[in-house]
Amino acid sequence: MKDQNFLSIDYGSTGFLINKNQFYSSCYLDQTVSVNSPVPHLNNIYSFGDEEILIFDMHAALQKLFNINDGGNAELLLIARLEKFSKRIASFFSRIKYKGDILSKDLIGLKIKSDARMITLRIDQLHSLPASVFSFCKRHGLLACSFPGEKKINYLIEIDCICGIFIDSAIAGLKGKKA
Amino acid sequence: MKENEELLKDIAAQEESKNTQAVTEEKIIKFLIFRVGQRLYALHADEVREIIGGNAVFYLPFAPAYVRGLINRHGEPHTVLDVHALLEQNQADADNFLVLKIDDDKIAFLISEILEIIKIPENKINTLTSKESEMRFFKGSISVNDEEVFILHVDNLLRKLDEDLEKV
Numbered sequence: 266m267k268d269q270n271f272l273s274i275d276y277g278s279t280g281f282l283i284n285k286n287q288f289y290s291s292c293y294l295d296q297t298v299s300v301n302s303p304v305p306h307l308n309n310i311y312s313f314g315d316e317e318i319l320i321f322d323m324h325a326a327l328q329k330l331f332n333i334n335d336g337g338n339a340e341l342l343l344i345a346r347l348e349k350f351s352k353r354i355a356s357f358f359s360r361i362k363y364k365g366d367i368l369s370k371d372l373i374g375l376k377i378k379s380d381a382r383m384i385t386l387r388i389d390q391l392h393s394l395p396a397s398v399f400s401f402c403k404r405h406g407l408l409a410c411s412f413p414g415e416k417k418i419n420y421l422i423e424i425d426c427i428c429g430i431f432i433d434s435a436i437a438g439l440k441g442k443k444a
Numbered sequence: 445m446k447e448n449e450e451l452l453k454d455i456a457a458q459e460e461s462k463n464t465q466a467v468t469e470e471k472i473i474k475f476l477i478f479r480v481g482q483r484l485y486a487l488h489a490d491e492v493r494e495i496i497g498g499n500a501v502f503y504l505p506f507a508p509a510y511v512r513g514l515i516n517r518h519g520e521p522h523t524v525l526d527v528h529a530l531l532e533q534n535q536a537d538a539d540n541f542l543v544l545k546i547d548d549d550k551i552a553f554l555i556s557e558i559l560e561i562i563k564i565p566e567n568k569i570n571t572l573t574s575k576e577s578e579m580r581f582f583k584g585s586i587s588v589n590d591e592e593v594f595i596l597h598v599d600n601l602l603r604k605l606d607e608d609l610e611k612v
Contacts, residue, residue: 278500278502279502279503330505331503331505332503332505392519392520392521394514394521395514395521395522395523395549395550395551396548396549396550397523397549397550397551397602397605397606397609398504398507398511398514398523398609400609401506401507401609401610401612402504405505405506405612407504410502410514410521412516412519412521415499415500415516416500417500418502418514418516418521
């Protein structure tokens, strides 16, 4: 049976899995700089090597979407290539400006909880979501799930979709204001 | 021979009588009567795979209020529907589940408790004549201890779920 590596983010009874192939590096977050952005959870930048990268606060996004109160510290940054995102989302990220044109056009940071860890799962440890909600969940970034215990679920999430939910909501808000 | 002809007639008459009896014999249907909140509902017993309880319900964002989330049944996720939230507009405070027998899906109804299993002749099922849109969620009704209990129409409930999730 095929194995796959995932980043596991734990929030008590609900956890999340991100396919390791969706990001290429990670680092601990120290100092970030705030930027103005119309998108909630997309308002910090971080110096990563020679580049300034935009940060999407995945920790806050997941807490909001899943009504999670378990705080935890979000001090870990996943670095993902924009080419891994859909054209629509990548294009949106790459159009955000800070002090001219200094933000990376290739990378994005995803802020997550500091106690996230890498795990390996066999594919048969992941379950398709029920047919009745499968398409709906997929559209909202929930691809599958695993049950590490009776009282715990881990959702396999699509980061592109999760970011897209907040971007679409911000765009709809901006259009509403203009109208 | 005459005797045998008469015998054959008797046999034929007897068989005809048997057939007539089979046609007129009433079909008996088994129903599960259960409570959700203060309301009683019925389901055809052959639509139910299992009754389970105490499972944790895992939240599904963006779903309508009557989709309470997922449960883990023998390691497989099942969608939990709260008919009380759909039909009475407020969520049931319950932790038992009727797992439905559906070939290509995994669905469970959130219920407060099972009250009884009853057998009813088919002709005792009342047809619903109301044109109210909510009545499409019922196949009919039966009388249980002098109370009218509606029979849930699983196909139409799932159709409603499908329509609602398409919109989100």
